[in-house]
Amino acid sequence: MSTLTLAARDSSTMVRRQLKRMIRYPSMTVMLVAMPVVFLLLFVYVFGGTLGAGIGGGPYVNYVTPGILLMAVLSAATGTAVSVAMDMTEGIVARFRTMRIARGSILAGHVVGSVIQQFLCMGVVLAVALAIGFRPNATPVEWVAVAGLMGVFSLAMTWLSVALGVKAPNVESASNAPMPLILLPFLGSGFVPTDSMPTVLRWFAEYQPFTPIMETLRGLLMGQPIGNSAIIAVAWCAGIGVLSYIWAKRLFNRS
Template identity: 45%
Template sequence: MTGRALRLSSRNVDALITALVLPVLLMLVFVYLFGGAIDTGTRYVTYVVPGVLVLCAGYGSAATAVSVSTDMTGGIVDRFRSLDVGGTAVLTGHVVASVARNVVSTVLVLAAAFLIGFRPEGGPAGHLAAAGVLLAFVLAFSWLAAAVGLLASSPEAASGFTFLVLFLPYPSSAFVPIDTMPSWLHGFAEHQPATPVIEALRGLLLDQPVGSAPWTALAWCAGITAVSVALAGVLFRRRTGG
C-alpha cells in the first residue's frame, strides 16, 4: 500500500512539484522580500527556517487528504476489501507515503537554506532530537489528513484541508516573534500545536534554550495522532459499511 501511494504521487507530477518546491519558494520570498523589514534579533533566514519546515509538513499532509478521498470515491477500496486488504493497511500506506514525501521536501528546504546562509549550531544530539520532533509532527498531521480525507465528500472538499494546515503556522512564532502580534492574538499563537514544534526545532537546531517546548510539542503530536487514528478507523468502517 505504501508503494502504491508513492507511485500515485509520482504520477501526479503537478501536485508533487508543488509539495516539494513551493515551501522552498516561500522561504525565499520571506527571506528576501520581507526579511529586511522584520527584526528578530538574528539573521532572518536563521529565524524562519524552522517555521518553513513546519509549513512544508503541512503541504505534504494536505496531499494525503486528497489521496485518501480519491480512493474512497473512486471505488478502489471495494476492490481492496474483496482481496481482504483492511482499512488499516490502506490508510497506513497513505500516511507512510506522506512521511516519505515530507522527508524529501525537508531535505530540499534545508539544502536551499544552507545555500542562502542558514547554519544550525546545535550538535548531533540536538539535530537528531529536532528530526524526531519534526517526524512526530508530520506523522500526526498525516493521520489527521487521512481522517479528513475520509470525512470529505470529494477530493475537492478534502483539498480545503490545505488552507487550514497552511494557516496554522502564520499565527505562531514561525515568521515573526509572537510579542509583535496584537495582544488579542497572543493566547492563540502561544497555545496552538505549531508554536511548540517551531520553538523546539529552533532551539534544538540552533543550540538555544528550549525549556519545555519539545515535550509540549510531542504531547500535541501524540494527542493529535491518537485522536486521528481512532477517528480514521471509525470513519473508514462507516464509509465502507464494515
C-alpha cells in the same frame, strides 16, 4: 503466516503503491515541494529586511526556517487528503475490500507514503535554506532530536489529513480541508516573535499547538534553550495523532 505478518505484507504493498503514484504523478510532488520553498524565498528576500530587523541572533533565515519546515509537512499533508479522497470516491477502496487484504493496510500505505514525501519536502527546504544562508549549529544529538520531533509531527498531521480525506465528500473538498492548518505558522512564532503581536493574537499564538513545535525546532537547530517547549510540543503531537488516528479508523470503517 501470522495475522501480523500478513498485515505487514499488505501494508508494504500499499506503501509501494503510494510511492509509485508519486513517481507517476511528479507534478503533485513538485507542487507540494515548491510552495514552502517559494514562501522561504519570499520571506527571506522580500520581507526579511523588515521583519528581521527587530529579531536578534543572526540572519532572518535562521529564524524563519523552522516555520517553513512545518509548512512543508502541512503542504504534503494536503496532498495526502486529496489522495485518500480519490481512493474513497473513485471506487478503489471498495475493490480492495473485496480482496483478502488487511483493511488497515490501505490507510497505513497512505500514512507511510505521505511521511516519506514529507521528509523529502523538508530535505529540499533545508537544502534551499542552507544555500541562502541558513547556518544551524546543532550537534548530532540535536539533529536526531529534530528528526524525531518532525517525524512525530508528520505522523500527527498525516493521520489528521487521512481523516479529513475520508470525511470529505469529494476531492475538491479534501483539497481545501487542510488549508487552515497552513495558516497556523503565520499565527504563531513562525515568522515573528509572539511578543510583537497584539494581546489577543499573542495569547492565541502562544497557546496554539504549532508555536511550541517551532520554538523547540529553533532551539535545537540554533543551540538555544528550549525550556519546556519540547514536552509541550510532543504532547500536542501525540494528542493530535492519537485522536486523528481514532477518527480516521472510525470514519473508514463506517464508510
